[in-house]
Amino acid sequence: MKLLVSALETSSNIHLKELKKHLKDDVELFGVFDKELGNPLYDLSHLAIMGFVDAIKKLRFFFKLRDELVDLAKDCDKVLLMDSSGFNLPLAKKLKATYPDKEIIYYILPQAWAWKKGRVKKLEKYCTKLCSILPFEKDIYTKKEMISYVGHPLLDEIKEFKSEISKTNKIVYMPGSRKSEIINHMPIFKELSKKIKEKKHILIIPEKFDDDYIKKVYGDISSFEVSRDSHKELREAEFGFICSGTATLEAAIIGTPFVLSYIAKKIDYFIAIKLIKLPSIGLANIFFEKMGKKPIHKEFLQDEVTVDNLFNEYNSMNRNDYLKNSQILRDYLQGGSSQNVANIIQT
Template sequence: MKILVSALETSSNIHLKELKKYLSDEVEFVGVFDKELGTPLYDLTALAIMGFIDALKKLRFFFKLRDELVELAKDCDKVLLMDSSGFNLPLAKKLKETYPNKQIIYYILPQAWAWKKKRVEKLQAYCTKLCSIIPFEEELYTKKDLITYVGHPLLDEIKHFKQTYEKTNKIIYMPGSRKTEIVNHMPVFRQIVKELPNKEHILIIPSKFDQEYINRVYGDISDFTISNDAHKSLIEAEFGFICSGTATLEASLIGTPFVMSYVAKKLDYFIGRLFVKLPYIGLANIFFDKMGKKAIHKEFFQEEVTFKNLLDEYHNMNKENFLNNSKILREYLKNGSSKNVAQIIQN
């Protein structure tokens, strides 16, 4: 079986690697994905974008990529789209128009519950199966047979969870995987290191980055211990300073107390806040809000992201309470999704 895959995000490819474990060896990926999983059209690092401005700059390239993927789909049995709705929804539309009978599976759905609810109509029109990883997501859809809550992929990928809180003298820093996120967070993180001199400071750097890119984007990292294994480092750490994204949910599930921060280009942040009408940005906080509970962790944005604000949370957070909430979150999401999605693909 040959599957056209469009997985542009780093987090999507982590989920895709886990999914591949449950697929037959005869399944072949073509399209856009991590090079560890086959031979993709393009290196993922060339595709990473952050915000509206970056997207506009690369618009012509993404139109070209869409057309290339539509052409590739001609020889594929099925299509698997993952996250990246700004690219994958127009791609789904073009695929549906070109191959009306081809099965199009969308895994890691656009967050229509957060903003742009009209995407629900598009997903129902273009796709043949929607694999949801958010328990309350199904409520938005009218075609109930089209959407299935498959569980959350992080519960497949995380192998160990904390049951008790311990001071380990290790602090973890996760500045994100996009260039803008990293550049904005590293100066603040370096200040925190100076304020906590008797700790081991572990900096997570994605393994896909080469040394030249690391030197250019991260700046001076001589005071950090470098790690490519986020889950292992989260288990070992007593606290984390984490940029908004999947990593905040990983830490929330594992049970490592942390504070979330996010610094975007001012225009991107303004536009995002204009359209997203949610009380929180962190997924764990959104889940707790849906359960009628208080936020599990603090969130700081833009000018609020100072070393003082982040350090105050490190010193004052109720870490035992965080761990108890982490256990509630694991139960809420119930199970992993990889095996369930693999069955849907191979049926």
């Protein structure tokens, strides 16, 4: 089987890597994905964008990429779209118009429950099968036969969980994977590491970044120990300071206490708060709210992201309650999704 894949995000490719383990040997990937999974059209590291402004700057390139993928789909049996709705929904529309009978599978659905609910109709119109990773997501769709709750992929990728409060001396810092996130967080994280004494300060850096990029974007990181293995470090850490994103859910599933921080460009943040009506941005907190429970962790956004606020949360967080909530979260999300999605693709 020839499978056209559009997976532009780092997190999507982590899920794709796990999914590939469950696909038969004769399934060959084409399209956009991490180069360690095959021979993609483009190096994934060149595609990451952050926010509305960055997206506008790269519009011409992404129109070109969409057309290239549509051409490539001609010789593929099925299509797999993962996350990145700003690109993948228009791609799905053009694929459907060009190949009305080709099966289009969407895995890691757009967060239509949070904003832009009109995307639900588009997904139902352009796609064949929808693979949901959130238990409550199915409720907003009308064509129930199209959508399946497949479980959350992180429960495939994370094998070990904490059953007691960590007594290590490691503190983990995860400033994000996008350039603007890193630049915004690193000065604060550096000051914070000086304030928390007699600890090992572990800075998680994505594997895709080379030494030149690290020096340019992260600056002086001599006060940190660098690691590329986020799951290992989260398991061993007593606490984490984490930029909003998939990493916050990873920490919550593993059971590592942490505080979420997020600093966006002012115009991006202004647009986001006008469009997105949610009391929380952390996925674990959103899940708990859906269950009728209080947030599992603290969040600081924009000007609230200060050394003092993060340090005070480190000292005051109730770690026993957090550990109990982590187990509740794992039970809520159920099993991992890789095998289920592989079955859907190969059926």
